[in-house]
Amino acid sequence: MIDHSVSPAGVLVGVDGSPATHGAVAWAANEAARRHLPLDLVQVLPPSERPHDEMRSPSGRAHALLDQARHVAHREAPDLPVHLSVVDGVVGPALVATAAQARLLVLGARPSGGVADAGVGRTVAHAMGHAACPVVVVPARWEPGADEAMSGVVVGVDGSVESEGAVAFGADVADRTGSSLTVVTVAARSGGETEEDARRHLAEGVAGIAGAHPDIPLREVVRRGQVAEELLAEARAGAALLAVGSRGRGAVSGVLLGSTSQRVVHAAPCPVAVLSPRAAEAWAHPEHSEAGEAS
Structure with missing residues (x-):
């Protein structure tokens, strides 16, 4: 019962x-x-x-x-x-x-x-x-066994708390599945944040991964271009999961707001994990919540 x-x-x-x-x-x-x-x-x-x-x-x-x-x-x-x-x-x-x-x-x-x-x-x-x-x-076209031909978790970061939570969640999934973790930040082709800013956000995003998940193969990527398309390009390389925050700042400020969010979820070849501000906070700071603790 x-x-x-x-x-x-x-x-x-x-x-x-x-x-x-x-x-x-x-x-x-x-x-x-x-x-x-x-x-x-x-x-x-x-x-x-x-x-x-x-x-x-x-x-x-x-x-x-x-x-x-x-x-x-x-x-x-x-x-x-x-x-x-x-x-x-x-x-x-x-x-x-x-x-x-x-x-x-x-x-x-x-x-x-x-x-x-x-x-x-x-x-x-x-x-x-x-x-x-x-x-x-x-995705509607996803079928059981589809991830067997894929490997790795891709996470988009931009220095926001939302992306910090997405990295924590993505690392947890990668650890549970024995997968690699690719952390991606995107710098605009012109104007906005520089590549130096993007690399700083990348470093901040992966700062705690080695300590929390020392056995995960970690790949750090800086791309230039349109955020959704660059994240999708990484996912199409064979990701089993793409994780992002529902909001961001700087070059990734529109990742899951409006047309960009719809593009990522709509076009991804793999499941997409999206963390709202509340969910991201729980995963970024599990000491304040049970949501990010291991089951």
Whole structure:
């Protein structure tokens, strides 16, 4: 029996029945197994008088949909504890409220509608900016086993607290998966911050990695150009995960705001982890929060 009065504290996946959901569930199941955490599959139903975070057991079509997702999870991790729940409300806010104690919130990206469709959807955008934990957006075209041909975690840094949190999270993932970590900063081609500024941000970003994760192969990269495109170029070289903060400053000030954020999540060939200011603070300074502590 699941106590639905308690907020999930494992890996939570928003399930909506779209094809992208199954890729998100599969990715989340593997990550939950690595972290020794339960997997919570949640569907949001139309708004009612119930609070956004009031979870209950599913029934009818909702149960059938979530049970199908549970089968996907168990194909990846047969012994993984999987909980099925529904909540009522507007999808983005309801998922953020439900994930208040979660370690990760995982969502499937909506399929591309073409070159002109560079959006990520209201649900993903709201979650990226407000969730208390990292939000991992899994591409619609991602399939189980896709990361086996890829290696490494790529993190974009710019000297902000948000990017500091992204580095801490990315290093944690790299350590758990035995992967390399590539930390990237981008200097503008002309005007704005100099390459010297970019290198300073890079040094600040990796300052604590050697002590916290001494066995991770670390690569430091300074690029010039448009931020989103340079981060995507690194990801396309074979990354299993791209991690960024939802806000930044200087040359990376627009990484996940407006059109640039939509470009990164929309075009990435791998899952993208996005840390809101709240989530980034928790990972950058775990001594002030349990969110960044090892499970």
